[in-house]
Amino acid sequence: MKKILLLCILFCSLFSQDKLPNYSVKLLNNNSTTLNNLTDEVTLISFWATWCLPCIKEIDKINLFVKDYENLSVILINTDKVGEIPKVKRLVNTKKYPIDEKYHIVMDYNQKLSRSFNAQPIPLTLITKDNQIIYRKRGFNIGDEIEIKNIIEQVIFE
């Protein structure tokens, strides 16, 4: 039975799509919605936390260009413990993260999204097109934002 299960997993892996699961999620302002309601034609997703320095660096860098693209949505999935909401809000305000209808901060309180996306260690960055994951990147070094920008432009202008 175990062999059959493993074979099935292998078989499905060959043909499966890397699709964004449509979970219900909670935003920083405590509103509930679903992941698909937050996405656009192209979406940049980043798993982050206030204590994660590479994550903060990555967000600082991508914030410099994400508003240049009309069809791009940004979803920052925060993995801080639920009690750290004040810390998250303080950082978002101090750094002026441009929250609007195309820039969202999702709170992954029970680590549901983190577990589902194998997001540890963070940062984990994903780019989706029509809710299909087309790019995954783990970790961040200054300079990586150029690669992210190039991928976004390739997808938008292809």
Add this chain to the structure above:
Amino acid sequence: MNSLITFFLFFSTLYSQVNITNELEVRYGDSANDYNYNELIFDTRISLFKPNYMIEGILSFERSNPPEIGLDERGLRKYLIGYYKENWSLEFGDIYQTWGRGLILNQLDYQNLDFDTGAEGVGFKFSKPNLSVNLIVGDLALSKSTTSHSGYNPRIPNYFIDQFIYGADFNHFINGFNYGLSILAVEENSQDINHNLSNFRIGKDYSAGDIFLSLIRKDSKKDNFDQNKQGSGFYLSNTNYLSNWSITTSYRSMKIDINDPISRDNLSENFGNALDIQRSPTGYYLHTFRLLSRTTQEVNLNDEIGLEFQVSGPLNSNNIVAINFMKSSSTKQWYQILGGEWAGKENSFFPTSDNSAYPFEEIYLEFSGYSKNGNIYYKTGIDFQNEVFNVLSNSSENKSYEINKSQTVPLLLSFNTGSKWSFEMQLEYQKLKTGFKNIIISDVAGIDDLYSFHSLLSEKYQINKFISLSTNFNQKWTFNFSVETTNADESKLNNDSNENFDSSNSWKSFGVSYKFDTDDTLQVFYGSVRGGLDCTNGVCRYIQSFDDGLRIDYTSNLN
């Protein structure tokens, strides 16, 4: 063979709607002080997407003998099968839920600390924009390493707890306020203990900030024990924005299970203690610098008054300053009456600095930012901490306390050369005074009290230094060299003459990491790592040192 074909056909018809992600992690370690481990962890997630629902299975397999920390595992470590609709979901398996801000229930899985409070059972969630309901029922199996029981080993648990939990959580948004109400029952049948917890919350977001209040009550009953234990507490937080500046103030008063200095840390006897599934807001700064993280505090839900004040804002377009002030103490000042018995005197609303109330105080100032061209990132600061972590005696004749007092200066610098190379440098310096402060009270007029301090270490001040240099090439190769030193002779702390005790005062290591692609990484490490407190998101555990050994980690997302 027929069943095999059937399975293939069945899965083939579904292939276009199925999503599978897998992760493999292989870890090996071998050191001179027998910190040896080998682990293989394989996680897989299978999701079936349909227009109106989703079914998902998460399986986690582990083979470890022994693991880096915890008990040996062979087979299925965790599983979860979930059915998700737009407004509700039903899950079977290892359930993790968080209610409110965690004061009543906040289930976590930190494998690096062997801390797992997931419940094997059933979870249900219903949510609409203004309303949500969570239900949970399941079994918890917890394990700990504690000196309260025989056979203490920092890596292998020696104390085990089985709990059966069930409860409900209700949240409602109305007239601009968020209300929440939760009740939870926890049964420890092997110990004949029952806990009943209730939590009420109210919060409001307004244009220039937010305010949040959470109250908890816990009743614990043990069969054949005369008295029930009743505890309570509350947490209040307020954040205000003044342009780009943010000011957060939080206050907590926790009185779940107050015990005198003798029985304060005896977790196996204090059946009224707060539970591991309760994780409150951290209340302290979560440091990421190496030396500072060793002195990180954990909120004591059983007996603590705490105050936290944080201000942060931009100095200019590239630089940010943050000021953090934290103060806490126990809810009582402890003193000894005739015969050496302990008695407690209630503190006021605010934390006190009185030594007999386990005071802790920290001021942390941090600057961070980028150079004008964005190629250099820096983070630096200065930290002052004062703590009494043990009250040994407090009578009219003498007083004795165990204290920690530290000043730390950390610095992090990252450079990006603009080519394929980037560099990172971390420097930390800490002056730490740790030991016993004794006062002999003079009852003779004209003669002052006699103050003295002694440390088990050879030095009055422990000077700790940490240097780490890293370089990354082409986002593929990373090289790291780290060295940590102390001037103190820590072998004097080895009271048990433990042969695995690491008595070094210098720890050097060299690591290489190679990223094959975005999903596959190999790390090789050789050297030593100093032991000490390791914290993840406010959950802390003492980790043994790793002395002169080899570590190899390989991780792969098999997608």
